[in-house]
Amino acid sequence: MREISFSEATLEAMAEEMERDARVFVMGEDIARQGGIFGQFKGLPQRFGTDRVLDTPISETAIVGAGVGAALAGMRPVVDMHFADFITVCMDEVVNQMAKIRYMFGGQCIVPVVLRAPDGIIRSAAAQHSQSLESWFLHVPGLKVVVPSNPADAKGLLKAAIRSDDPVLYFEHKALFPTKGPVPDGDHLVPIGKANIVRPGRDVTIVSYSMMLHRVLEAADKLAGQGIEAEVIDLRTISPIDFDAIYASIAKTHRLMVVHEAVKTGGVGAEIAARVAEENLDLLDAPIVRIGAPYVPIPFSPNLEKLVKITADDVTLAAIKLCK
């Protein structure tokens, strides 16, 4: 299979969907002239025109609000947030409007908007350009949240998100954009809401997503060297979470770890741990382990920043302890 980068994969998804459906368009800050900060929109204006690839003012409430309004009027907008951190500027549009409109109006309309939100730690971007805020949106009924970890899923999930009649938040890790991987040719779709068993194993289930999936896979290699076979699940979607996949796996391994880059407090791991404890505690032989960032903003100094990053060693050591 051919290897392309994560950003090229999302670009292919955009181009294919814009080709397929004239209602699809994309808008955001500096996406047309610049091609997006990560090259994820390069060439789209040349191909589809600046009427469908729009450089917006720096007006997050207007961009997202207009995306929702255009969706209500029959279009299928993709909205680029520049950095996921800036969703905070337009929380009304996301939480009160985009998420609620269909339900509140008794199903009279659909809200097929995709918000693309580059998140996660890149080198010394500091507290306002490095956050992973995905868990906030699990708490808001009406949204779907996807978190691809590799180019194939990036393409397949973006295409699925654009075709979804529901609003989707698409968190793409900034550090993943240049990473390469195999991507199937043709109309490659990944269903929203389905996790992926990336590596089968019998001793411990490690659930992760996005960038951290790679740390977990490194850890799984190390663990194998020590005789521990980890089953690694890439969630791919965190709203809704594929609990069936998690339950099936812990029925086999009887141990569960969740690993994410976002702060541990109130994170996706907290939700998974709580649900498993409520519904399937009897499948477990040991307490659930959560690995997430400490409860601080992301510091600037490389020296401090590395303290909030999760490494493969963190995962490996925790897994060894859990399996003892």
Added chain:
Amino acid sequence: MNHDAEFLRHLYRRMISIRLFEEKIGELFLGGELPGFVHLYVGEEAIAVGVCANLTDQDYITSTHRGHGHCIAKGAQIRPMMAEIFGKKTGYCKGKGGSMHIADFSVGMLGANGVVGGGYNLAVGAALAAKMRKSGQVAVCFFGDGASNRGTFHEGINMAAAWKLPVIFVNENNQWASTTPYRTTNNIEDIADRAKGYGIPGVIVDGNDIFAVLETAKAAIDRARAGDGPTLIEAKTYRIKGHFVGDPEMYRTKAEVQKHLDENDPLKNFAHKVIGAKLLKQADLDAIRGEAAREVEQAVGEARQAPYPDEAELFADLYVEGVK
């Protein structure tokens, strides 16, 4: 005045429907029959009806927390509106929206909004969709004087002006934002002056005179349809009723309200003009009023009898594609 009698009847029918609907809602609310809050539009009928008389069902509007008048003006039906305010299954939104969230997508009414200033960008987005499709549709955003101080006002109107979108911003300056008089939170006499800052026309109109509103709105709508972009219309009016039904109105005198009602009631203005010009007779107006009153009574009767939503409705319409 060169309107034919049939059109005048239509205008009066819509205005009197709003008045009677609203008065009835106030009565029912004080009688303890209605859940939630209700904000009445009484006294502002000429604005919604005057603007919407220039629109077709294909055009869009977005509304406010004071939205019943906008709904009726745009052609929404009284019966499902009433049922919605009762929280009944037969309401426009199956009882999930209530007074502040009535929508009728079949006539381009994209919904009332519980968030002050929440509608600007939904209208901007609908106008963007219309422009992209070259459909000739326009979008109208109704908003209050208080709402004009939200940051999203600036973002929406600036983006719409920069992109020459077919959207009309209709400010209903009723002099009050809850308990706060307009002049205490603004350093300018006229909101319409802000249009200068966006390079679009800003027009002031007597919001108690439907004929003035009709004409002003027509010019703005024609301009928008011709591709010349947005207009900011400031319709000067007055909020006759309390901010919400049950408001003790400690912040103003009864005499102030009575003065406005005596001098500037848009319904009286209308009657005076059309009878004076011998276009309609008092008997015509009385007959229309009778019809409208019967319709409201019937709607109340039906809404009282209608069932509440089934429990199974709780999870319906949250997503198009199911989520457990």
